[in-house]
Amino acid sequence: MNTSMDAPRRTRIQQEKRELILEAALEVFSTHGFRGSTIDQIAEAAGMSKPNLLYYFRRKEDIHEALMQRLLDTWLAPLRELDDIGDPLTELRSYIRRKLEMARDFPRESRLFANEILQGAPRIMPLLAGELKTLVDEKAAVIKGWMRAGKIARTDPWHLIFSIWATTQHYADFDVQVRAVLGPNRGGDGRFEDAARFLEQLFLEGLKPKS
Amino acid sequence: MNTSMDAPRRTRIQQEKRELILEAALEVFSTHGFRGSTIDQIAEAAGMSKPNLLYYFRRKEDIHEALMQRLLDTWLAPLRELDDIGDPLTELRSYIRRKLEMARDFPRESRLFANEILQGAPRIMPLLAGELKTLVDEKAAVIKGWMRAGKIARTDPWHLIFSIWATTQHYADFDVQVRAVLGPNRGGDGRFEDAARFLEQLFLEGLKPKS
DNA sequence: CAAATTTTTGACCGATTGGACAAACGTTAG
DNA sequence: CTAACGTTTGTCCAATCGGTCAAAAATTTG
Numbered sequence: 001m002n003t004s005m006d007a008p009r010r011t012r013i014q015q016e017k018r019e020l021i022l023e024a025a026l027e028v029f030s031t032h033g034f035r036g037s038t039i040d041q042i043a044e045a046a047g048m049s050k051p052n053l054l055y056y057f058r059r060k061e062d063i064h065e066a067l068m069q070r071l072l073d074t075w076l077a078p079l080r081e082l083d084d085i086g087d088p089l090t091e092l093r094s095y096i097r098r099k100l101e102m103a104r105d106f107p108r109e110s111r112l113f114a115n116e117i118l119q120g121a122p123r124i125m126p127l128l129a130g131e132l133k134t135l136v137d138e139k140a141a142v143i144k145g146w147m148r149a150g151k152i153a154r155t156d157p158w159h160l161i162f163s164i165w166a167t168t169q170h171y172a173d174f175d176v177q178v179r180a181v182l183g184p185n186r187g188g189d190g191r192f193e194d195a196a197r198f199l200e201q202l203f204l205e206g207l208k209p210k211s
Numbered sequence: 212m213n214t215s216m217d218a219p220r221r222t223r224i225q226q227e228k229r230e231l232i233l234e235a236a237l238e239v240f241s242t243h244g245f246r247g248s249t250i251d252q253i254a255e256a257a258g259m260s261k262p263n264l265l266y267y268f269r270r271k272e273d274i275h276e277a278l279m280q281r282l283l284d285t286w287l288a289p290l291r292e293l294d295d296i297g298d299p300l301t302e303l304r305s306y307i308r309r310k311l312e313m314a315r316d317f318p319r320e321s322r323l324f325a326n327e328i329l330q331g332a333p334r335i336m337p338l339l340a341g342e343l344k345t346l347v348d349e350k351a352a353v354i355k356g357w358m359r360a361g362k363i364a365r366t367d368p369w370h371l372i373f374s375i376w377a378t379t380q381h382y383a384d385f386d387v388q389v390r391a392v393l394g395p396n397r398g399g400d401g402r403f404e405d406a407a408r409f410l411e412q413l414f415l416e417g418l419k420p421k422s
Numbered sequence: 423c424a425a426a427t428t429t430t431t432g433a434c435c436g437a438t439t440g441g442a443c444a445a446a447c448g449t450t451a452g
Numbered sequence: 453c454t455a456a457c458g459t460t461t462g463t464c465c466a467a468t469c470g471g472t473c474a475a476a477a478a479t480t481t482g
Contacts, residue, residue, distance in 0.1 A: 013429080013479090031330055036246030039470065051472085052430050060470065111329055114384070118322055118329070119242060121387045128391035136392050153416070158393060159409035166381035167374045173325070174377070176332045180339035181347050182369060198370035205364065205416065224459080250440060262442085263460050271440065 018056050021046045022070075025063045030108040033115045034064055034123075061123075068116065068124055071109055076132070078102065079161075082139050088146040089204060096164055096199055103172035104192045110172035136161055164203070171195055229267050232257050233281075236274045241319040244326045245275055245334075272334075279327065279335055282320055287343070289313065290372075293350050299357040300415060307375055307410055314383035315403045321383035347372055375414070382406055 024045035028037045039060055043053040057063045078098040082091060103110055121128055140157035147154045171178060171192065179187040186194070235256035239248045250271050254264040268274045289309040293302060314321055332339055351368035358365045382389060382403065390398040397405070 011428080017429090033244045033247055033326075033330070036244055036330070038468080040468090049431055050470090051432080054471065055429070058471090114325070114329055115244075117385050117388050118325055119244070119247070121391075125387070125391070128388055132388075133392050133394060153412070155412050156405055156409045158397070159406050160413075162381060162385075162389060162392075162406075163378045163410070163413060166377040166385070170373060170377035174328050174373075176336070177328050177339055177343075178373060180332075180336065181344050181373075183340075183344060186369070194367055195370050195373075198367045199374070201364070201366050202371075202374060202413070228459095249438080251438090260461055261440090262462080265441065266459070269441090 014056065017048075018066075020048075021053055021056055021063065022067055025067055026108050026112060029064060029067065030111040030115065033119070064123065067112065071113060072124070072127060072131075074106075075102075075109060075113060076135060079135060079139060082142065084142050084145070088143075088151040092152070092164075093200060093204060096168065096203060097196060099164060099168035100171065100192065100196055100199065103168050103170075107172035107175060110169050114169065114173045167199055167202075225267065228259075229277075231259075232264055232267055232274065233278055236278055237319050237323060240275060240278065241322040241326065244330070275334065278323065282324060283335070283338060283342070285317075286313075286320060286324060287346060290346060290350060293353065295353050295356070299354075299360075299362040303363070303375075304411060304415060307379065307414060308407060310375060310379035311382065311403065311407055311410065314379050314381075318383035318386060321380050325380065325384045378410055378413075 021042065024047075025037075025042045027045055028041045032041075039050055039053060042063065043050045046053060057066070078095055081098070082095050116122075116124055136158065139161065143152070143157035143160065146152045147157075178191065181187075182191055232253065235258075236248075236253045239252045239256055243252075250261055250264060253274065254261045257264060268277070289306055292309070293306050327333075327335055347369065350372065354363070354368035354371065357363045358368075389402065392398075393402055
């Protein structure tokens with residue numbers, strides 16, 4: 001009798017069902033927010049009854065927590081990859097490209113994160129001030145090194161990172177507005193390529209050192 | 212007996228109380244979203260009983276609708292002011308500055324809007340595809356004229372507007388994250404001036420025509 | 423096979439939700 | 453004063469919420 005889900009020991013069926021639930025919860029939470037989502041909604045999306053769902057996750061908050069935990073890892077992966085080895089401008093350009101690809105391929109994850117932050121990050125505040133701040137500070141130091149070396153224009157590394165986050169995630173979080181404004185023609189599948197071209201020009205020309 | 216709130220005829224006390232309710236609702240809706248907010252919360256924030264609130268707004272949705280209606284006007288005002296009369300680069304720079312000031316002075320309005328868009332804009336979709344698209348298309352044409360005249364670099368006007376929205380509203384919608392990452396020192400009141408300086412450099416140097 | 427264990431479900435519960443309603447209260451005009 | 457009207461509130465309601473529980477069903481184990 002192993003009803004405690006805290007233990008890492010899990011059967012094959014438990015892993016599968018938990019995965020199914022998290023997939024459904026991502027869909028529901030990302031579009032309605034935490035309080036706006038109901039367990040019934042998630043259970044129906046996962047194709048199971050509510051008590052059955054609660055057999056795998058005891059509380060609604062446990063689902064959200066598990067979702068956020070795995071989210072942060074994949075979500076910050078592109079920034080972690082920002083390395084000091086290559087050409088600075090190339091590094092930044094590929095970081096922007098990767099972030100934009102994530103906005104295109106994982107819009108639900110982006111909206112889930114945006115929902116949490118919008119409401120004051122009540123559940124992940126410690127992570128922001130801890131793990132996230134450490135990572136950003138570390139990368140800001142790398143960027144500052146590039147500036148001192150004259151490889152890119154001198155500016156604020158932190159706000160540079162913010163602006164990359166903002167512009168790329170905008171195409172996931174505000175996708176509805178983007179498509180509405182662009183209209184049927186320009187708002188089709190090509191909008192991400194247009195965005196990539198524009199952002200590359202905006203950031204690179206703006207960061208180009210004054211030669 | 213004038214219990215129908217639809218009619219434009221309103222007493223002085225009705226105007227005052229409706230204003231009080233909308234102010235309280237802005238606070239509540241912007242931090243919890245529509246479904247995450249309760250009428251009781253809004254009523255308490257407005258200092259009145261729930262039935263009394265429902266005397267002025269018959270349904271919860273009516274409050275949200277009234278809030279969104281007045282929001283869009285003030286929210287798009289900076290873009291409406293974008294004119295063809297001045298120097299293009301100066302016009303764009305002051306637009307960015309105004310948008311950033313709105314993010315600083317009216318973060319609740321920004322978050323209310325973000326919440327609505329995040330959830331698929333179920334209540335204002337017609338406005339996005341109608342009024343908003345028209346306005347943006349009109350301003351995009353103005354910007355395109357500047358490009359043809361060689362006043363600013365050639366790029367996509369629509370995505371340029373998106374990037375200005377994204378970068379400025381980021382400081383309202385993601386304020387918690389911004390302050391957490393910047394820390395106590397750099398995350399203080401000066402963060403908006405730092406952001407203004409950074410954004411000015413990012414956009415202007417990137418938009419400068421290749422002379 | 424049968425026993426033990428895990429998985430699934432129908433029924434149920436207390437709390438909260440948006441909203442209705444009539445009665446009470448306040449204010450103003452005659 | 454009093455009648456009429458606008459305002460406020462206590463009480464109530466049906467629906468929905470997150471979550472429990474015992475028992476059935478399915479699966480694994482011996």
